[in-house]
C-alpha cells in the first residue's frame with residue numbers, strides 16, 4: 001500500500017517549472033516515472049528541491065525507476081525539463097552499476113585478497129540543478145574522493161591504496177569506436193589522484209534496460225577496467241560534445257581490458273608502481289575547465 005501522495009499546489013510558483021532547477025525555470029514537460037514510496041520521497045527531497053509530484057498513479061508491481069527493486073510502485077509525474085530528466089533517468093543505472101562492482105568484489109576479489117576492502121564513498125548522489133559558485137575545474141583541484149576507495153586492512157584504520165571511478169553506458173568496450181568521457185569527469189579523476197597521491201582505476205560498466213511494461217529495470221552486461229595513466233595515453237581528441245556546451249575527451253577503447261584481468265593487476269600490486277609514478281609526476285588538468 002503506497003502512502004506518499006503529496007502533490008504540488010497549482011498556486012505554487014513552481015507550477016509549470018522544472019522541479020530540479022533550483023531557480024525557477026519554466027518547463028511544461030510532464031515527466032513520468034514509476035517509483036516506490038521511498039524513492040519518490042527521496043527524489044522529491046534530494047533532486048527536486050522538496051517539490052512533490054503533480055500526480056500519483058495507481059499502484060502496480062514493477063521495477064522501481066530509482067532503486068531497481070521489483071516492488072509496489074506507482075507512476076509519479078513532475079514538471080521537469082529534458083536535460084534534468086535525463087539526469088534523473090541515469091540514477092537507476094548508476095545504482096545498479098555500483099551494486100555490480102560490489103558483487104564483482106565479493107565474488108572474485110575477496111576470496112583471493114581478503115585484506116582488500118572496497119569502500120563506496122556515496123551510493124549515487126542525487127542533486128538539484130544549481131549554478132555553482134566554484135567552476136568545475138576549481139572543484140576538481142580540491143577533490144579527494146571518487147566513487148570507491150580500496151583500503152588494505154589491517155591496519156585497523158585501513159591503508160588507502162587506490163580509487164575506482166565508475167562510468168556506465170549502453171555499449172560494450174569492444175563495440176565502441178571511441179570511449180567518451182566529459183572533461184569535467186576526467187578533471188575530477190586527475191584532481192583526486194593528485195590530491196590524494198593515490199592512483200585511479202576507471203571501470204566501464206555496460207548497462208542495458210530490460211522492459212517489463214510499464215516499468216523497466218537496469219541490468220549490467222559487462223565490466224572493463226583501465227588505469228588513469230593508460231586512459232590518458234589513449235586520448236585521441238578533445239572536442240565539444242554535439243549540441244552541448246561541454247567538452248569531452250575521446251579515447252581509444254584499447255585502453256580497457258576485460259574485468260577478468262584485474263585480478264592479475266592486484267596480484268602484481270601494480271597500483272604501487274602507479275602510485276610512485278603519480279607522486280613523481282602529477283597528472284595535468286584540462287586547460288579548458290569549461291562548465
Ligand SMILES: [Zn+2]
Pocket residue numbers: 035036037038039040064065066067068069
Ligand atoms: Zn525505489
Ligand SMILES: [Zn+2]
Pocket residue numbers: 018019020021025080081082083084085129
Ligand atoms: Zn531542469
